Amino acid sequence: GAVVSQHPSRVICKSGTSVKIECRSLDFQATTMFWYRQFPKQSLMLMATSNEGSKATYEQGVEKDKFLINHASLTLSTLTVTSAHPEDSSFYICSALTGTAEYFGPGTRLTVL
Amino acid sequence: QKEVEQDPGPLSVPEGAIVSLNCTYSNSAFQYFMWYRQYSRKGPELLMYTYSSGNKEDGRFTAQVDKSSKYISLFIRDSQPSDSATYLCAMKRGGGGADGLTFGKGTHLIIQP
Numbered sequence: 140g141a142v143v144s145q146h147p148s149r150v151i152c153k154s155g156t157s158v159k160i161e162c163r164s165l166d167f168q169a170t171t172m173f174w175y176r177q178f179p180k181q182s183l184m185l186m187a188t189s190n191e192g193s194k195a196t197y198e199q200g201v202e203k204d205k206f207l208i209n210h211a212s213l214t215l216s217t218l219t220v221t222s223a224h225p226e227d228s229s230f231y232i233c234s235a236l237t238g239t240a241e242y243f244g245p246g247t248r249l250t251v252l
Numbered sequence: 253q254k255e256v257e258q259d260p261g262p263l264s265v266p267e268g269a270i271v272s273l274n275c276t277y278s279n280s281a282f283q284y285f286m287w288y289r290q291y292s293r294k295g296p297e298l299l300m301y302t303y304s305s306g307n308k309e310d311g312r313f314t315a316q317v318d319k320s321s322k323y324i325s326l327f328i329r330d331s332q333p334s335d336s337a338t339y340l341c342a343m344k345r346g347g348g349g350a351d352g353l354t355f356g357k358g359t360h361l362i363i364q365p
Binding site: 141143145171173175180181182183184185188198230232234236239240241242243244245246248 | 258260284286288293294295296297298301303340344350351352353354355356357358
């Protein structure tokens with residue numbers, strides 16, 4: 140149980156384009172999902188909290204207009220990186236909350252050329 | 253001072269040894285403490301989950317929390333080469349669980365066959 144999937148697992152895009160990443164809880168419903176970013180040899184940093192049916196809450200320093208989050212249903216949250224630039228290249232990981240435990244997806248590696 | 257401090261290692265031990273991993277933290281509001289295992293380029297996998305102070309055992313893994321010292325530990329008995337990974341401590345405040353996690357930097361563990 141408590142399986143979270145992400146799609147795509149890897150994406151390469153040109154600078155200036157937008158990229159959408161999907162996060163799904165496969166065997167449970169999650170009213171709250173989280174999006175994290177991880178740079179090489181660094182820890183996970185929380186970007187935003189995604190709540191089903193309401194606006195996402197962003198951490199300080201994270202641009203909400205650049206990282207659009209939509210929590211469309213109890214099993215799906217999407218992160219769209221708009222007008223991506225090379226500095227946005229990173230490993231993006233989502234998690235879904237069940238009770239007080241968080242279960243993570245496998246991550247999406249974004250490379251912006 | 254960072255909220256969560258964790259020695260990045262690498263920590264190299266022979267197969268069969270007892271491994272001790274630990275983190276210190278500064279925020280006394282943290283109530284939930286987790287240990288995740290992360291293999292290279294993968295999402296974190298939840299290993300242990302503890303609320304407040306005390307010990308918790310699950311198979312070869314034992315988690316300890318000492319809130320008075322703001323110190324948490326993970327012990328791995330009979331370590332195996334397959335335990336080689338990065339171990340992340342994570343924690344969150346009390347109050348319903350809707351906060352994201354604050355992670356340590358992760359300790360890179362190597363179990364030598």
